[in-house]
Amino acid sequence: MEFICDKNILSDGINTAQKAVMPKAALQILEGILIKAENSLTITGNSLEIGIVSNVEAEIVKTGSIVVNSRIFGEIIRKLPEGNVKIQVDELNNVIIECKNSHFKIKGIDSSGYPEIPEVEQDNKIVLTQNVLREMIKHTLFSVSIDDNRPVLTGVLIESESNRITFVAIDGFRMALRNFFSDQNYPEFSVIVPAKTLSEISKIIQPTDENIEIYVSKSQILFSTNNCKLVSKLIEGEFINYKNLLPEKFESNISIDRTELLSSIERVSLITSDGRRNPVKFDIKRNNLTLTTNTEIGNVREDIEIEVDGEKLSLGFNPKYFIDCLRVIEEEKITISFSSEIGPSIIKSGIDEYIYLILPIKIR
Amino acid sequence: MEFICDKNILSDGINTAQKAVMPKAALQILEGILIKAENSLTITGNSLEIGIVSNVEAEIVKTGSIVVNSRIFGEIIRKLPEGNVKIQVDELNNVIIECKNSHFKIKGIDSSGYPEIPEVEQDNKIVLTQNVLREMIKHTLFSVSIDDNRPVLTGVLIESESNRITFVAIDGFRMALRNFFSDQNYPEFSVIVPAKTLSEISKIIQPTDENIEIYVSKSQILFSTNNCKLVSKLIEGEFINYKNLLPEKFESNISIDRTELLSSIERVSLITSDGRRNPVKFDIKRNNLTLTTNTEIGNVREDIEIEVDGEKLSLGFNPKYFIDCLRVIEEEKITISFSSEIGPSIIKSGIDEYIYLILPIKIR
Numbered sequence: 171m172e173f174i175c176d177k178n179i180l181s182d183g184i185n186t187a188q189k190a191v192m193p194k195a196a197l198q199i200l201e202g203i204l205i206k207a208e209n210s211l212t213i214t215g216n217s218l219e220i221g222i223v224s225n226v227e228a229e230i231v232k233t234g235s236i237v238v239n240s241r242i243f244g245e246i247i248r249k250l251p252e253g254n255v256k257i258q259v260d261e262l263n264n265v266i267i268e269c270k271n272s273h274f275k276i277k278g279i280d281s282s283g284y285p286e287i288p289e290v291e292q293d294n295k296i297v298l299t300q301n302v303l304r305e306m307i308k309h310t311l312f313s314v315s316i317d318d319n320r321p322v323l324t325g326v327l328i329e330s331e332s333n334r335i336t337f338v339a340i341d342g343f344r345m346a347l348r349n350f351f352s353d354q355n356y357p358e359f360s361v362i363v364p365a366k367t368l369s370e371i372s373k374i375i376q377p378t379d380e381n382i383e384i385y386v387s388k389s390q391i392l393f394s395t396n397n398c399k400l401v402s403k404l405i406e407g408e409f410i411n412y413k414n415l416l417p418e419k420f421e422s423n424i425s426i427d428r429t430e431l432l433s434s435i436e437r438v439s440l441i442t443s444d445g446r447r448n449p450v451k452f453d454i455k456r457n458n459l460t461l462t463t464n465t466e467i468g469n470v471r472e473d474i475e476i477e478v479d480g481e482k483l484s485l486g487f488n489p490k491y492f493i494d495c496l497r498v499i500e501e502e503k504i505t506i507s508f509s510s511e512i513g514p515s516i517i518k519s520g521i522d523e524y525i526y527l528i529l530p531i532k533i534r
Numbered sequence: 535m536e537f538i539c540d541k542n543i544l545s546d547g548i549n550t551a552q553k554a555v556m557p558k559a560a561l562q563i564l565e566g567i568l569i570k571a572e573n574s575l576t577i578t579g580n581s582l583e584i585g586i587v588s589n590v591e592a593e594i595v596k597t598g599s600i601v602v603n604s605r606i607f608g609e610i611i612r613k614l615p616e617g618n619v620k621i622q623v624d625e626l627n628n629v630i631i632e633c634k635n636s637h638f639k640i641k642g643i644d645s646s647g648y649p650e651i652p653e654v655e656q657d658n659k660i661v662l663t664q665n666v667l668r669e670m671i672k673h674t675l676f677s678v679s680i681d682d683n684r685p686v687l688t689g690v691l692i693e694s695e696s697n698r699i700t701f702v703a704i705d706g707f708r709m710a711l712r713n714f715f716s717d718q719n720y721p722e723f724s725v726i727v728p729a730k731t732l733s734e735i736s737k738i739i740q741p742t743d744e745n746i747e748i749y750v751s752k753s754q755i756l757f758s759t760n761n762c763k764l765v766s767k768l769i770e771g772e773f774i775n776y777k778n779l780l781p782e783k784f785e786s787n788i789s790i791d792r793t794e795l796l797s798s799i800e801r802v803s804l805i806t807s808d809g810r811r812n813p814v815k816f817d818i819k820r821n822n823l824t825l826t827t828n829t830e831i832g833n834v835r836e837d838i839e840i841e842v843d844g845e846k847l848s849l850g851f852n853p854k855y856f857i858d859c860l861r862v863i864e865e866e867k868i869t870i871s872f873s874s875e876i877g878p879s880i881i882k883s884g885i886d887e888y889i890y891l892i893l894p895i896k897i898r
Binding site for chain 1: 603606609610613614615628629635636637638639640641797798800801804805831832833834835836837838
């Protein structure tokens with residue numbers, strides 16, 4: 171194998187593929203990336219859960235393939251002087267890296283043992299802009315459960331139907347639901363994607379209006395951009411029927427400044443180390459929301475002007491659940507709807523676009 | 535006690551004093567900062583090794599003092615809305631913090647148990663600009679020893695004599711020496727300052743030509759700026775006679791581009807996890823320096839153009855010791871003098887300003 175490539179382009183390609191590599195993999199070969207020079211140059215990382223293939227622009231002198239340690243190879247390429255780098259593999263699987271006055275020779279591994287990334291059937295396809303996908307992940311991913319006892323809740327439900335795509339994440343105390351409405355029709359499917367997969371894809375995609383294609387099969391999902399493909403296993407099982415969780419009636423609706431509420435809750439939470447044991451009390455009165463809490467450190471009161479439509483109400487919340495949501499919304503004026511002192515409350519943003527549900531905590 | 539103060543000014547004052555506070559102090563009161571409102575407002579942090587007093591501009595309504603938990607108080611003030619904050623202490627030592635619609639009440643501690651910061655006699659005084667002090671610390675601090683078996687080497691020697699101030703740090707394998715020459719005369723003294731003290735003072739001082747006054751007594755050192763005072767214990771004992779370490783004759787002197795050498799050594803060190811076990815070999819030939827190393831990961835060769843005055847030479851070095859020094863020098867063209875294959879080598883920058891000595895490692 172032999173190819174010549176710009177150092178920065180190669181480095182970017184390694185960075186992308188590397189996101190699938192586990193730093194301490196069970197098999198040594200999985201700590202490596204597969205470099206394959208055929209008609210074009212590709213770099214592959216694979217954790218068996220997630221596989222990423224990045225395409226790299228290069229002049230291929232001699233076809234072939236090799237596996238190299240991802241971290242060491244990546245660091246060497248990143249530290250090379252600017253310009254073209256020549257990569258060769260000798261008959262003993264040594265990888266020779268030459269760039270200006272730098273000459274490296276590092277041990278490679280025969281590529282025949284590197285696991286294949288599964289093919290994903292291309293029947294169920296949806297297309298989104300990278301911007302939209304980024305936002306949908308940002309609005310939901312933080313709400314997935316970290317409790318491995320209910321594996322389905324450790325992923326995000328992606329549901330596609332007629333002109334709507336919906337992302338849903340539920341962790342037992344809250345739910346984040348993000349809709350995207352299109353003028354085209356999507357195929358009908360419903361799959362659960364591991365949190366890590368969405369976390370990695372959101373690092374790979376850019377804040378642009380370029381498209382990303384998503385293909386879904388029975389057990390795999392494929393994200394495909396111009397530069398790379400990411401294939402991931404899906405989580406098997408039945409997701410919670412999230413539609414049943416949304417309350418139909420609300421005792422009180424308030425309109426409030428998002429940044430002001432966020433700052434107040436962040437301050438209140440400074441003296442509550444454990445938000446479940448020390449909930450923040452919300453007192454909704456005419457034109458005024460008062461937040462209070464009382465812990466061993468001291469007590470705090472925050473007053474915020476609001477517009478109220480409905481009844482006076484007192485409820486307790488884990489401040490963390492409010493903070494997480496208020497940090498990802500962009501709108502400055504938001505509506506919060508409280509169903510009752512024990513029923514779920516809802517924060518909405520956009521027209522049916524984003525719905526965030528929080529369960530209150532009983533105040534002693 | 536009661537005072538009114540701009541939130542950001544108060545926050546800055548807390549940040550400075552906090553640098554002396556140990557997060558997990560032996561006594562609870564040492565996790566606090568002392569707030570004292572008399573003619574002016576001061577905030578004090580004290581670890582018993584280092585004490586910092588910062589002056590804060592405030593309108594004092596009622597004199598008094600209190601100790602509050604440094605981390606919690608600091609976070610609350612930092613998160614308050616912009617504007618003035620009012621701080622009061624009630625008869626139960628509660629600290630009441632009020633700023634716009636935020637009202638905090640946190641538990642304080644009676645200040646009578648807070649340890650005093652020792653007075654430092656003002657006989658031996660030197661004055662430097664903050665810029666010069668920053669640079670002298672930056673050039674030497676990284677070379678102090680982390681081996682507690684020789685306490686004197688865990689600090690930086692500060693020597694003052696006629697028109698010269700010298701900082702010296704030695705860790706057994708290398709020495710960093712920084713001179714500052716003035717047109718005034720300084721008092722004569724020689725003290726050893728703990729690394730942590732210089733590390734904290736370098737975070738407090740600014741990149742300006744404003745002065746900082748340094749006072750030295752038998753067992754304490756005081757750094758004093760317009761806004762704050764830092765008092766630290768000195769390390770007792772006799773420092774190494776560093777002047778004896780400097781070689782008088784050199785077999786070879788080379789002139790080399792600093793950035794190029796730094797990049798090459800950084801690359802070489804990517805495949806040497808332990809620089810003492812895997813030294814980098816320097817081969818000095820006519821107009822050329824070749825760096826090579828060979829480890830279980832692979833091997834590397836870097837060629838750099840140089841100007842040589844002297845003999846051909848081959849030596850081994852721990853790459854880390856070169857990298858540390860080359861990162862803090864600003865000059866682009868530097869001179870390295872090699873005394874012999876086993877004697878110390880020296881990097882110089884400026885006219886007698888900075889001398890960095892490294893011992894070579896025998897190559898097998």
